[in-house]
Amino acid sequence: LAILPSIALPLDASLTRPEYLRVILNTLKEYFDVVLVDTGNNISFFTLEAMRASDEVLLVCSKSKGAAATVQKLTKTLADMKNPVDPSKLNLVLNNPNGSDSVFTSQSFASVLKMNLVAEIPYDERVRMAHEDGHVFSIYNKKSDFAKACIKLAQSICPLWIVVPNRNDGGRAKNL
Secondary structure, three states, X not given: OOOOXXXXXXXXHHHOOHHHHHHHHXXXXXXXXXXOOXXXXXXXXXXXXXXXXXXXXXXXXXXXXXXXXXXHHHHHHHXXXXXXXXXXXXXXXXXXXXXXXOOOOHHHHHHHHOOEEEEEEOOOHXXXXXXXXXXXXXXXXXXXXXXXXXXXXXXXXXXXXXXXXXXXXXXXXXXX
């Protein structure tokens, strides 16, 4: 696992060009099987270049009417661009950070947006509480529905990475 941090200063971001990002992403693809790029929820040239260079794009949102409208506007914008982002790359991850009440089922939400539903991360109040305390909830609560959904999502992103406990080393996980 290697982490390449984003540009720290807005002035530095203004000096970069889309071709710089293309070079960085193409170089990373030569060295890593999986490259994850966490972009902002915007349509900056960084986000667009990352989407164009990606094999898959995961759009993370809640199951709200506002989120549905925003995702529909985003997909229309991406399709109408001079150099459009391939809509078949777009996949949906539903997150319920504020609770699970919604007029949509997960499948109906994905269907309305015409996207593949990759994962749904369930709401768990204990996640918010752990975050406030500075703890990683899923590590300490591996049997929770939240942790299971995160593991399922991770395995869908990188299916060759299977983590299993090794009985010979005290139950610590190992990478196969």
